[in-house]
Amino acid sequence: MQKSIVIMACLLGMPAIAADRLGDEQALYDIAGQVSAARIEQDVRKLVSFGTRHTLSDTQSDSRGIGAARRWIKAEFDKISAQCGGCLEVYYQSETIQGEKRIPEPVEVVSVIAVQKGQTDPSRYLVMSGDIDSRVSDVMDAVSDAPGANDNASGLAGVLEAARVLSQYQFHGSVVYAALAGEEQGLFGGKIMAEQALKDGWRVKAVLNNDMIGNIAGINGVINNTSARLFSEGTRVMETPEEAHKRRFTGGEVDSPSRNLARYIDKIADTYIPNLDTMMVYRLDRFGRGGHHRPFNDAGFPAIRIMETNEHYDRQHQDLRTEKGVVYGDTLDGVNFAYAAKLTALNAVSLASMAWAPSPPAKVEIKGAVQASTTLSWAPAAKAEQDLIKGYKIYWRYTDQPQWQFSRYVGKVDHFTLKNVVIDNYFFGVASVADNGLESPVVFPGVAGAFGE
Known part of the structure; x- marks a missing residue:
């Protein structure tokens, strides 16, 4: 199967390594x-x-x-x-x-x-x-x-x-x-x-x-x-x-x-x-x-x-x-x-x-003020990327930390609630995850962190 893929790639003028991997x-x-x-x-x-x-x-x-x-x-x-x-x-x-x-x-x-x-x-x-x-x-x-x-x-x-x-x-x-x-x-x-x-x-x-x-x-x-x-x-x-x-x-x-x-x-x-x-x-x-x-x-x-x-x-x-x-x-x-x-x-x-990886998620929002849990939501991926996306991963970290510390993969959904994770104590973000496991950059909620549509 691998050999036939490489042959087809050559016939199409594609780099063989691209079809192979x-x-x-x-x-x-x-x-x-x-x-x-x-x-x-x-x-x-x-x-x-x-x-x-x-x-x-x-x-x-x-x-x-x-x-x-x-x-x-x-x-x-x-x-x-x-x-x-x-x-x-x-x-x-x-x-x-x-x-x-x-x-x-x-x-x-x-x-x-x-x-x-x-x-x-x-x-x-x-x-x-x-x-x-x-x-x-x-x-x-x-x-x-x-x-x-x-x-x-x-x-x-x-x-x-x-x-x-x-x-x-x-x-x-x-x-x-x-x-x-x-x-x-x-x-x-x-x-x-x-x-x-x-x-x-x-x-x-x-x-x-x-x-x-x-x-x-x-x-x-x-x-x-x-x-x-x-x-x-x-x-x-x-x-x-x-x-x-x-x-x-x-x-x-x-x-x-x-x-x-x-x-x-x-x-x-x-x-x-x-x-x-x-x-x-x-x-x-x-x-x-x-x-x-x-x-x-x-x-x-x-x-x-x-x-x-x-x-x-x-x-x-x-x-x-x-x-x-x-x-x-x-x-x-x-x-x-x-x-x-x-x-x-x-x-x-x-x-x-x-x-x-897929495009960073768009329209990421967050809520959870005066609650015990934090909910993040985001827009569904564009049609062109639906087959590429395996799901999404939520990240969070303490507010004085330079790099993301904690994460949870949440599947192919458009919102998720982190139970008993208080919004006041952390910064949050969401990344798109491909079937191959590669991820987009993390997107902080709201306009301040948006990568655009």
Whole structure:
């Protein structure tokens, strides 16, 4: 039977591995093991070879500047798609920006997007992103060499490598690999993509922004290749005054969809990625700084930043130089490719797990004030996912705990009462569970925790 399935897959132009293994726990371990540090190194070196990838740099040269870089990125996505029978829709996404502090004159900001459409729920999207552009000390200097080896060739190489691995499989939801431009000039690539996703009606359930995933030696002297940070916003930026008033009495400050996405990925790291501990940072980004996940948060989508734990500021946004014995610049020797592969594996497994799992439950509500028990309810799954869903699992935790502590599988129902579990003492949430046992992120009740419809 297995052999006949693989033969049929080949006749249909499908990756044989997809028909042979449609989303089980072992497949997630296999995905983690397929990520190659050597391929990531090759891609980082190629990106560095373009000299500078500044948003305002040369677009005509075949060997230097952001134009050459984005054409190479698209060619790589096209090559990956050809190897999986055309499973990726690859295209440029662009908009002319002008009149901005860092883009005063008209410039076409061009990102490269590759979409792997889902088989049963294609309008549900899970995004992995990395940035194309690089810079030196002067953010307007589009001429000087700006290798951007770690910031952010490492993240972009991770996106390409995740596409190589995951394109061998098929998923229920759609997976998007995004090489975003204009980050250093004002997060423009992310803004353009988020706005287009809203226009096109994409149901974006997760954005994993990878920005600097290759440095293990911090400016503080710490060298560590076993940890990573997950930055996520708390209260949703789109919250209305009425919603804020309700949240004051019901909670949700630490249970936005982005925060529960971070918890999900923290759990993935613990389960599937050896020697990697993720640090959930309860902040949108580094102190006073920004990244390409922010425009997606602004649009109402769950989005987080995945990055190294120990940054080295002498290797970020610096002219290439040596002063008083200190070497400055974002060069290849600052990238640990095995570590970048580890964080890429975390992304790939997280995307696969969510894409094989059902969509997070919608319209989750809770009641139980002045009662001995707590009741949660949620909307039935969409028709396209009814056959995928095995049931639902309720989670709860003490209010001072970072990760979900307790859970109960309750079957394929649309409500359940936890008897003698008092609502005042815990935070609660609900996850969808597939027949293969894989789960969606947990959804906190009410608008504060909603992942959208």
